[in-house]
């Protein structure tokens with residue numbers, strides 16, 4: 001067997017109404033001064049109310065930082081970390097989507113370690129200590145609550161990652177109640193992102209491992225089985241629970257078998273056109289998978305029966321193609337944008353997107369098939385409006 005390592009969050013609480021348990025969790029860290037990291041929309045929607053009430057009734061001091069925005073800019077993270085230091089915070093609690101959780105991970109790290117953010121971009125450079133950290137996701141998508149990764153938008157608009165085991169939280173608290181009010185388009189985008197995590201983990205080129213494989217398979221079954229219901233009937237607790245569990249399992253999988261070209265090609269779309277991460281993924285998903293088919297056919301064929309049991313009896317090439325088609329159908333049925341043109345991309349933007357995608361070397365090395373600039377340009381070109389162009 002190929003040697004492998006596997007790391008994940010040491011404590012998981014998955015329960016409806018889990019906010020009520022926060023005082024006990026906080027007490028286990030002997031913390032008194034909590035920083036709640038969140039966003040105005042999440043707080044305005046009342047999603048932090050139960051947590052804040054529980055912490056207040058336990059006599060704990062809570063500093064609220066509610067200025068997190070999507071695709072968190074570095075200066076927002078640095079401001080929050082300074083506030084945490086000024087307030088002598090001794091535990092960071094995050095309630096929100098992936099951007100909030102990514103922010104909180106770095107706030108807990110920077111506030112305690114004293115490191116500079118621009119010195120720790122990359123893999124394994126964050127080696128200091130961090131404050132105790134509890135993460136509560138309000139979307140079923142990023143899996144950030146169980147990954148050692150934070151994605152930051154730099155002042156030049158580039159997306160950079162900090163990857164370090166130090167960013168794994170002490171505890172992930174998952175409460176499906178917090179996801180019941182998510183709009184259908186957010187449910188679709190974040191759910192598709194989670195499915196991409198599972199697929200790219202399963203086909204990851206260098207760190208594919210048997211634990212991630214099993215997590216990815218279970219995640220895909222949960223996500224594919226519930227995403228349509230979660231989009232059409234948002235108050236369905238069972239579907240919401242499956243989505244939240246599936247996204248966490250996919251997060252555990254890709255934290256140890258990293259994602260690849262779908263994410264590499266999605267990031268420039270998000271950075272340049274301010275398209276959400278999940279929608280960016282959906283826009284390039286089937287194009288990248290069709291490109292990967294010659295090298296990933298056997299693995300896609302292994303996953304195909306999770307979506308359609310009849311695929312188990314098909315030749316590998318047919319099963320793999322059916323798997324890609326099934327994903328395209330999910331994207332369509334859930335109302336994800338069908339073309340780059342729909343989100344404002346024009347033909348003259350393709351070269352910049354392809355250039356920026358090639359900078360995502362951390363991700364591209366994991367792809368089952370090598371991606372050149374010409375390949376990236378061709379995938380974007382087809383995603384623009386279904387027509388293939390040649391590189392200018």
Ligand SMILES: [Fe+2]
Pocket residue numbers: 142193194197263277
């Ligand atoms: Fe993602």
